[in-house]
């Protein structure tokens with residue numbers, strides 16, 4: 320925050336950094352109308368884009384320090400991803416913002432009806448640590464496009480990324496409209512105490528409940544981007560070479576610390592062995608014989624998560640390692656690992672793994688996979704591999720999840736036209752592309768009637784002929 324010299328005093332004063340003061344500043348900006356013109360919004364979006372281009376090296380270094388993130392991976396998932404969101408928004412914002420017409424039925428004529436997209440006001444964006452730049456800046460794109468002011472609270476767990484954003488954002492965006500507030504539970508709790516016009520939270524469901532309870536005090540709407548166990552279903556008709564590669568890629572990217580990473584595999588038992596063998600080949604071809612030495616393989620974010628993963632893999636019923644299984648706490652390295660013979664009642668099958676361990680459960684047929692998925696919380700993502708289109712269609716139609724990929728993992732998140740979000744335990748609301756704009760705006764209905772005609776039949780007293788006429792008309 321920049322220091323200002325108050326001419327009436329001899330000392331240097333800094334703006335009050337309390338949540339109430341930050342929010343007050345943002346509200347004053349919003350109330351002034353500054354955020355409404357489309358040109359201002361586009362200018363902020365271009366500023367955010369410049370930040371990503373000019374500070375790429377600094378951001379990638381922060382990601383490396385936080386997550387051991389390979390530079391190209393960070394570029395793809397955190398830099399290019401947000402830039403694509405910005406480009407898509409800049410391309411379509413005029414159209415999204417234009418009021419749309421609604422039909423006025425003959426009985427309600429004359430009049431015109433339009434739906435305006437109103438900014439919400441001051442919004443709060445709370446992010447997690449696993450894609451610490453993408454997961455706060457992508458929602459921010461929607462908040463800007465919607466004409467809002469915003470406070471962004473990055474995760475303290477990815478401290479280098481948080482610090483980089485706090486340093487860079489005020490240089491590129493209007494500091495009276497956007498603020499980065501750093502901190503952990505205490506600071507977030509203080510922010511949640513305030514009255515926001517929308518809260519956009521990404522993280523685990525336990526904290527999601529805290530956020531929603533805090534929002535309820537002010538009747539503030541929330542978007543909750545949560546997680547859960549995203550299953551992969553491998554049908555006997557699957558192209559096993561491709562399935563193995565795509566599952567391994569989706570699982571071991573960011574060392575498995577991806578909200579939509581394949582969490583476990585339900586595989587038709589007739590193809591279990593060849594699938595696992597091909598997956599071992601894929602992992603070897605991606606990361607070499609020793610993934611610890613690969614520049615393309617990430618690390619576990621901290622010791623707490625490393626210990627959590629170790630306990631899950633060592634827990635009863637986790638199954639035997641088909642490949643991987645090794646780990647080194649000193650480097651927070653956990654090898655890409657697949658398990659077979661996992662017991663559905665094992666601890667590893669009770670919570671989101673969020674790391675590079677992939678349990679597999681062999682099933683007799685597609686129905687068994689569908690039944691398993693439907694007996695558990697609705698996942699954020701579901702993946703089905705099948706060459707038999709009837710099989711994949713059945714899975715899509717018989718299950719509920721935030722999103723689905725057929726013969727792919729993770730890729731649905733890259734299509735701006737696809738709303739991204741969960742359902743049930745995996746969250747509520749959605750964003751990306753137009754869905755972000757919709758999340759951060761209110762659909763305001765505006766009816767305009769001419770005043771030339773104003774027949775008295777519409778007004779009380781509804782006696783005699785008037786009453787009869789109205790009954791006929793309505």
Ligand code: NAD
Nearest residue numbers: 446447448473474503504507522523526544545546547578
């Ligand atoms: P985290 O620990 O960084 O927490 C998320 C945010 O909540 C942080 O900003 C943190 O400061 C704040 N927070 C933590 N405890 C709090 C409390 N008691 N009160 C108020 N705020 C609090 O991240 P995490 O929750 O470990 O993230 C991982 C989870 O997020 C996984 O479940 C993953 O699936 C999910 N996730 C979902 C998405 C998605 O897009 N749906 C994306 C990434 C991660």
